[in-house]
Amino acid sequence: WIKCVLESDTNGAYPLDPVAFSNNSAIYDMSIVAVDPYFYKFPFVKTWKNDPIKLETDGSGFGSGAITLANRGTVVAHPKYIVTCPGMGRISDGFPERMIDLPETSVADKFYMVDTAPNELAVQGSVDPVDNPWYKFIRKAGLLDFFLHDIAAQGLPLWQRWENPVIFDYAVAPKSAVTTKVQHDYPNAEITMIMPQRYEMAWG
Numbered sequence: 001w002i003k004c005v006l007e008s009d010t011n012g013a014y015p016l017d018p019v020a021f022s023n024n025s026a027i028y029d030m031s032i033v034a035v036d037p038y039f040y041k042f043p044f045v046k047t048w049k050n051d052p053i054k055l056e057t058d059g060s061g062f063g064s065g066a067i068t069l070a071n072r073g074t075v076v077a078h079p080k081y082i083v084t085c086p087g088m089g090r091i092s093d094g095f096p097e098r099m100i101d102l103p104e105t106s107v108a109d110k111f112y113m114v115d116t117a118p119n120e121l122a123v124q125g126s127v128d129p130v131d132n133p134w135y136k137f138i139r140k141a142g143l144l145d146f147f148l149h150d151i152a153a154q155g156l157p158l159w160q161r162w163e164n165p166v167i168f169d170y171a172v173a174p175k176s177a178v179t180t181k182v183q184h185d186y187p188n189a190e191i192t193m194i195m196p197q198r199y200e201m202a203w204g
Contacts, residue, residue, distance in 0.1 A: 002039055007031040038198040044069045045194050052187035062090065062183040067193040070177040075198040077172045078117035079180065082194070085109040087186030094170025096181045103162040112158050116168035123165075125158030 008031055050063040071077040083089045085105035091114060092099050102114065103123060112125040159165065172178045172195065182191045 002034050003036055004032040004034045007033045036198075038073075038075050038200060039202050041073070041197040041199065043194050043196050044072075045192060047190055047192040048182050050184045050187060050189040055185075055187055062185045063187075063189075064181065064183045065191075066179050066181055067191070068177060068179040069193055069195040071172040071174060071195055071197065073196070073198040074174050074200045076174060077196050077198060078115070078120075078168070079172065079178075080116065080194040080196070081114040081182075082111055082190075082192040083114060083184070084111045084186075084190045087184055087189055089185075089189065089191055090181075090183035091191070092181040093166075093168050094178070098170075099181065099183065100166055100168070101164060103158055105158070109158060116170070118167070121159060122168065123159040123162055128157035 046067050046069055048065040048067050050065070052063075055061075055063040069079070081091055083102060086107045086109070088104045089102040090099045091102065093116070103112070105112065108127065110126045112123060114123055115121060170178075180193060182193075184191060
């Protein structure tokens, strides 16, 4: 399938009823826009779980693992990740030496998604708040923010609480595989890698 959005409303006036003469069909004149004009198949998914025993013996405070997935599509793929909370996770950006520190989270954050695509929000929390005038007022009032820091922070989505935000550079080439190094500092935490499968043609 191709993800599309409707550019403008369709003309709803028709001279003939769509169900007339048992036809049960209609032809719509519409304009659609495909921002991501590629065909998608089901993505490949794999989950790594942090071993609490290895976490205690490692000494770094982080448990480490690796996830390998293939991009069988004909278009470069930007992996996505789902990271559980609390604690802090790390994900390599293509190479094990380039580890990206993800936001520090609490139990209240539940889980969040990391999107490495260049035009997408890099980090999106599952319980990111909807901004409102109350939170805006708290954040703009410097004195109140000093005393009520936790209240002000609750009004911020996870990406704004990310202390050292970065932009991911690596993309997985077509017909290739990648091994991503993952880390987490909380026992039994999970990091799930999702590899989109995009094709230039409907039949691959």
